[in-house]
Amino acid sequence: xxxxxxxxxxxxxxxxxxxxxxxxxxxxxxxxxxxxxxxxxxxxxxxxxxxxxxxxxxxxxxxxxxxxxxxxxxxxxxxxxxxxxxxxxxxxxxxxxxxxxxxxxxxxxxxxxxxxxxxxxxxxxxxxxxxxxxxxxxxxxxxxxxxxxxxxxxxxxxxxxxxxxxxxxxxxxxxxxxxxxxxxxxxxxxxxxxxxxxxxxxxxxxxxxxxxxxxxxxxxxxxxxxxxxxxxxxxxxxxxxxxxxxxxxxxxxxxxxxxxxxxxxxxxxxxxxxxxxxxxxxxxxxxxxxxxxxxxxxxxxxxxxxxxxxxxxxxxxxxxxxxxxxxxxxxxxxxxxxxxxxxxxxxxxxxxxxxxxxxxxxxxxxxxxxxxxxxxxxx
Amino acid sequence: xxxxxxxxxxxxxxxxxxxxxxxxxxxxxxxxxxxxxxxxxxxxxxxxxxxxxxxxxxxxxxxxxxxxxxxxxxxxxxxxxxxxxxxxxxxxxxxxxxxxxxxxxxxxxxxxxxxxxxxxxxxxxxxxxxxxxxxxxxxxxxxxxxxxxxxxxxxxxxxxxxxxxxxxxxxxxxxxxxxxxxxxxxxxxxxxxxxxxxxxxxxxxxxxxxxxxxxxxxxxxxxxxxxxxxxxxxxxxxxxxxxxxxxxxxxxxxxxxxxxxxxxxxxxxxxxxxxxxxxxxxxxxxxxxxxxxxxxxxxxxxxxxxxxxxxxxxxxxxxxxxxxxxxxxxxxxxxxxxxxxxxxxxxxxxxxxxxxxxxxxxxxxxxxxxxxxxxxxxx
Numbered sequence: 241x242x243x244x245x246x247x248x249x250x251x252x253x254x255x256x257x258x259x260x261x262x263x264x265x266x267x268x269x270x271x272x273x274x275x276x277x278x279x280x281x282x283x284x285x286x287x288x289x290x291x292x293x294x295x296x297x298x299x300x301x302x303x304x305x306x307x308x309x310x311x312x313x314x315x316x317x318x319x320x321x322x323x324x325x326x327x328x329x330x331x332x333x334x335x336x337x338x339x340x341x342x343x344x345x346x347x348x349x350x351x352x353x354x355x356x357x358x359x360x361x362x363x364x365x366x367x368x369x370x371x372x373x374x375x376x377x378x379x380x381x382x383x384x385x386x387x388x389x390x391x392x393x394x395x396x397x398x399x400x401x402x403x404x405x406x407x408x409x410x411x412x413x414x415x416x417x418x419x420x421x422x423x424x425x426x427x428x429x430x431x432x433x434x435x436x437x438x439x440x441x442x443x444x445x446x447x448x449x450x451x452x453x454x455x456x457x458x459x460x461x462x463x464x465x466x467x468x469x470x471x472x473x474x475x476x477x478x479x480x481x482x483x484x485x486x487x488x489x490x491x492x493x494x495x496x497x498x499x500x501x502x503x504x505x506x507x508x509x510x511x512x513x514x515x516x517x518x519x520x521x522x523x524x525x526x527x528x529x530x531x532x533x534x535x536x537x538x539x540x541x542x543x544x545x546x547x548x549x550x551x552x553x554x555x556x557x558x559x560x561x562x563x564x565x566x567x568x569x570x571x572x573x574x575x576x577x578x579x580x581x582x583x584x585x586x587x588x589x590x591x592x593x594x595x596x597x598x599x600x601x602x603x604x605x606x607x608x609x610x611x612x613x614x615x616x617x618x619x
Numbered sequence: 620x621x622x623x624x625x626x627x628x629x630x631x632x633x634x635x636x637x638x639x640x641x642x643x644x645x646x647x648x649x650x651x652x653x654x655x656x657x658x659x660x661x662x663x664x665x666x667x668x669x670x671x672x673x674x675x676x677x678x679x680x681x682x683x684x685x686x687x688x689x690x691x692x693x694x695x696x697x698x699x700x701x702x703x704x705x706x707x708x709x710x711x712x713x714x715x716x717x718x719x720x721x722x723x724x725x726x727x728x729x730x731x732x733x734x735x736x737x738x739x740x741x742x743x744x745x746x747x748x749x750x751x752x753x754x755x756x757x758x759x760x761x762x763x764x765x766x767x768x769x770x771x772x773x774x775x776x777x778x779x780x781x782x783x784x785x786x787x788x789x790x791x792x793x794x795x796x797x798x799x800x801x802x803x804x805x806x807x808x809x810x811x812x813x814x815x816x817x818x819x820x821x822x823x824x825x826x827x828x829x830x831x832x833x834x835x836x837x838x839x840x841x842x843x844x845x846x847x848x849x850x851x852x853x854x855x856x857x858x859x860x861x862x863x864x865x866x867x868x869x870x871x872x873x874x875x876x877x878x879x880x881x882x883x884x885x886x887x888x889x890x891x892x893x894x895x896x897x898x899x900x901x902x903x904x905x906x907x908x909x910x911x912x913x914x915x916x917x918x919x920x921x922x923x924x925x926x927x928x929x930x931x932x933x934x935x936x937x938x939x940x941x942x943x944x945x946x947x948x949x950x951x952x953x954x955x956x957x958x959x960x961x962x963x964x965x966x967x968x969x970x971x972x973x974x975x976x977x978x979x980x981x982x983x984x985x986x987x988x989x990x991x992x993x994x995x996x997x998x
Contacts, residue, residue, distance in 0.1 A: 241877050241885060243961040263642070498620050506620060556998035557962065582622035583936065587970045587989075588963045595993055607990025610966075614974055614985040619935035 242558040247589055249379050249408055249535040249562055251430040251437050252579035254487070258434060261490040262483045269480050277489050279474050284492035288500075289410065289425060289443045291417035296442040296467050297488075299481040302407040302428030305440035307335055308462030309403045309424050313371055313448060315456040316340035321362050322373045323354050327380035327565045328405060332373040339458055344369070350381050350568065351537075353530040356389040363397060370451060371401045376409035380565045382537035382574060383527045384409065391420040401448045407431055408534040410441075411495065412507045412578045423448040429484060432507075432534065434491050434580045438484045444468065507533050510577040510586050513616040517590040521597075521609025526572045534578040537564075538593075539571065544602055546570045552596045559592050583617040621937040626968055628758050628787055628914040628941055630809040630816050631958035633866070637813060640869040641862045648859050656868050658853050663871030667879075668789065668804060668822045670796035675821040675846050676867075678860040681786040681807030684819035686714055687841030688782045688803050692827060693749055694835040695719035700741050701752045702733050706759035706944045707784060711752040718837055723748070729760050729947065730916075732909040735768040742776060749830060750780045755788030759944045761916035761953060762906045763788065770799040780827045786810055787913040789820075790874065791886045791957045802827040808863060811886075811913065813870050813959045817863045823847065886912050889956040889965050892995040896969040900976075900988025905951045913957040916943075917972075918950065923981055925949045931975045938971050962996040 246253050267273045278297075285295035298304055310332075314320060320341045322332035325348035336343040344362060348354050354374065363369055372394055377384045387404055394402040401423035406415050410425065411432030417425050422445070429439035444452075444464060452465050461478065470477045495503055511533035515525060518538055526537035540546030550563040550573045564572040575589050590609040597604040625632050646652045657676075664674035677683055689711075693699060699720045701711035704727035715722040723741060727733050733753065742748055751773050756763045766783055773781040780802035785794050789804065790811030796804050801824070808818035823831075823843060831844055840857065849856045874882055890912035894904060897917055905916035919925030929942040929952045943951040954968050969988040976983040 241873070241881070241959075241961065243959075243963065245963065494620070502620070552998075580620075580622075582620065584622065584624065584963075584967045584970070587966060591963070591966045591970075591989065591993055595997055598993075599997060605990075606993040607986035610970065610989045610993075611984075611986025614970055614977075614989075618974055618978060619931075 245559045245585070245588060247575050247585065248560045249431070249574060249576040249578070250428070252434060252576060253581070254436060255434055255494065255580045257494065258487045258490045262487040264486060266482060269476070269482055274482065275474055277486060278480070281485055281488045281492060282471065282474070284496070285441060288492065288495065289417045290415065290419065291443050293417065293443045293445055294468060294471055296444065296464060296471060297476070297480065297485065298440040298442065298462070298467065299438065299478065300440045300462070301437055302405070302426060302440050303331070304462055305426035305428065305442045306331065306405060308459060308464050309426060309442065310335050310339050310341060311459035311462055312457060312464040313401060313403075313424070313451045313455055314339065314341050316458070317342060319344070319366060319369045320371045320373060321346065321359065321369045323348060323359070323375070323385065325352065325354060325375070325381065325383060325385065326350050326378035328375050328378055351383060351526050351528045353383050354385045354390070356386055356393055359390055360393045363393065363400065367397065369400055371403055373403045374405070376404050376406040376415060377412065377532040377534045379408045379535065380568070381526060382532050382535050384413070384530045384532040386530070387415065387422065388420050391422055395421045399451070401445070401451055408532065408578060411503060412532070412534040413504055417443050429488070432578045433488070435484055435487050438481050439488065507578060509616065510581055510583070511536065513583075513586045513613040514575060514577050514589060516616060517586065517609040517613030518593060520612035521590065521594050521604055523593070535574055535576040537572045537574045540573065541597070541602055544597070544600060546573045548600065549573050549593070549596055552599065553592055556599065557592045557595065559589070586613050586617060624938045624964070624967060626954050626964065627939045628810070628953060628955040628957070629807070631813060631955060632960070633815060634813055634873065634959045636873065637866045637869045641866040643865060645861060648855070648861055653861065654853055656865060657859070660864055660867045660871060661850065661853070663875070664820060667871065667874065668796045669794065669798065670822050672796065672822045672824055673847060673850055675823065675843060675850060676855070676859065676864065677819040677821065677841070677846065678817065678857065679819045679841070680816055681784070681805060681819050682710070683841055684805035684807065684821045685710065685784055687838060687843050688805060688821065689714050689718050689720060690838035690841055691836060691843040692780060692782070692803070692830045692834055693718065693720050695837070696721060698723070698745060698748045699750045699752060700725065700738065700748045702727060702738070702754070702764065704731065704733060704754070704760060704762060704764065705729050705757035707754050707757055730762060730905050730907045732762050733764045733769070735765055735772055738769055739772045742772065742779065746776065748779055750782055752782045753784070755783050755785040755794060756791065756911040756913045758787045758914065759947070760905060761911050761914050763792070763909045763911040765909070766794065766801065767799045770801055774800045778830070780824070780830055787911065787957060790882060791911075791913040792883055796822050808867070811957045812867070814863055814866050817860050818867065886957060888995065889960055889962070890915065892962075892965045892992040893954060893956050893968060895995060896965065896988040896992030897972060899991035900969065900973050900983055902972070914953055914955040916951045916953045919952065920976070920981055923976070923979060925952045927979065928952045928972070928975055931978065932971055935975065935978065936971045938968070965992050965996060
């Protein structure tokens with residue numbers, strides 16, 4: 241027997257209350273029972289996104305939200321600026337190319353955050369850029385970008401929007417959509433929102449809708465304007481993922497009970513304990529700056545295969561972490577602490593990493609990292 | 620938000636597979652669908668009890684199994700020997716008195732195991748004793764009694780049976796019902812069997828049935844003879860707890876997949892890690908000998924209130940342990956490691972105890988106990 245622990249950066253564990261809610265008998269989405277649930281979650285999402293904007297709810301993974309954030313606001317030939325500090329930053333340019341957008345990509349060393357001045361310079365150089373695409377938290381490297389600073393740079397450009405992939409950020413740390421002036425903010429269900437995969441959420445500002453009105457919409461399903469019109473009538477354009485939306489209702493209740501400050505405070509504490517615990521065990525973080533509170537990427541020690549650490553965690557100890565992607569494969573492994581996570585998830589992770597390294601013959605003092613994590617996690 | 624961990628000596632955690640099985644739509648107990656399930660679990664219980672006896676399945680808690688083991692085999696005025704090494708040993712005499720049985724009770728210092736010679740002496744002194752009642756694992760103290768030795772003592776008395784409360788023993792460590800000659804073996808669903816409370820199981824030997832034939836049966840519901848006759852026809856005397864029995868089918872599948880040696884080996888490893896981990900953190904076990912692999916009772920350190928430890932584990936860290944009972948209240952706290960438990964349940968328990976003690980100002984080195992547990996739990 242091997243108990244299973246889900247410490248990958250999505251899907252993350254789903255709370256029992258939410259699983260039970262989703263096990264309710266199915267009901268129809270064009271019926272009063274659904275209307276009430278949908279109105280409640282639409283309201284709750286505004287609270288979570290810290291916005292007055294309508295937050296679109298799409299039956300899609302986060303990538304669907306990213307795709308629609310290109311096809312809805314830009315037309316073929318339009319100029320866009322993308323920030324590539326990892327696997328997901330890279331995806332922006334790929335998506336732009338699919339929709340024949342003319343891309344300028346700022347490459348950031350994986351493990352580092354964007355220097356906002358580079359964005360300021362790029363916009364100055366090419367004021368025809370209609371949208372800047374960035375991650376709030378780059379899942380492949382465990383680094384967060386300074387969204388507040390980027391928003392301040394983009395704001396003065398009246399025809400340029402800032403699009404934020406907050407898929408591993410929203411509900412983890414503070415993202416002030418309206419206060420900072422974020423035009424499009426995207427997240428997915430399977431991260432801090434503690435749901436199974438299957439829903440994407442997108443907040444769209446009036447400035448972004450203005451851009452959408454000028455754009456040649458090149459998509460049918462990810463047509464945000466159509467979705468928006470329907471959702472303002474408390475309906476969806478296409479069949480919604482009913483059970484996930486019922487689960488979302490439960491998730492929002494839980495998050496409201498804890499409060500945004502409570503959630504962010506817990507996530508920050510867990511992230512700190514994970515980072516300092518692993519460092520106390522002798523490991524080095526991959527993030528050279530601005531580590532994301534959502535997940536921690538760790539360098540495999542010299543001479544130890546990162547993929548083997550990742551595999552041993554799963555096979556020997558039942559812990560699903562994540563390995564490195566692309567050129568980081570074998571060099572890092574990643575542990576998530578976002579969503580339905582509490583103190584002992586960190587204790588488990590740090591203890592297990594110590595045990596795996598010990599088992600691989602790496603010199604590690606059992607309990608050394610755990611002790612540090614315990615100190616930070618004291619109630 | 621506070622995640623909850625169930626580390627009390629019953630109910631214990633129920634595996635997700637079992638919860639899902641029990642969520643199946645209800646069906647009727649006098650129907651072919653139930654017949655098949657019931658036959659399969661009856662077979663599985665024989666495997667688990669290591670017996671050829673029919674194992675009764677009762678809709679009751681373990682105490683129901685204990686009560687029926689008096690009312691079925693003894694008549695008012697009969698002589699019985701009970702071994703009282705704790706709260707549950709004490710219960711035997713209380714039950715006997717309810718049924719007007721003439722009891723000789725051997726009191727064992729709480730925290731110690733019975734010296735089998737005392738039972739040999741008592742039987743020699745009063746060969747009219749029809750039944751010897753004992754716990755395989757005394758849940759209030761975390762001590763196990765030597766059932767194999769007791770069985771060897773009782774066996775030569777052709778009119779005396781050994782009745783074993785194995786409620787926190789069966790499925791934790793080796794109990795060889797037939798090989799050792801245990802006449803009646805009782806367990807409950809909510810311990811090592813990883814089910815919610817609600818079922819009691821009782822294995823009855825031919826020698827015990829002979830005694831039952833001579834007894835004046837003084838019970839209606841806990842009438843084992845009637846239950847036995849029905850179960851031999853693959854039916855129950857009264858309405859069975861259908862969903863729990865469906866859950867049991869799943870539990871037995873899981874246990875068979877792991878094998879008895881696998882289960883006992885895992886439980887022994889976890890118990891060792893819990894005991895040695897807590898001792899490495901500077902704590903003292905309550906059991907002076909023969910600690911049970913099912914749970915560990917720990918002495919509260921000098922000047923620290925055991926009930927406060929128990930309460931802080933729950934309130935500050937979400938861990939439900941157990942306190943001490945009767946005169947042990949405030950002096951000990953208890954942590955279970957039986958049933959659906961794996962390595963990190965022990966790590967969590969030891970880490971949390973360290974953190975609670977630290978929080979109470981007790982000098983404890985964080986990570987000291989965890990490191991010892993990790994060493995024992997290395998895969």
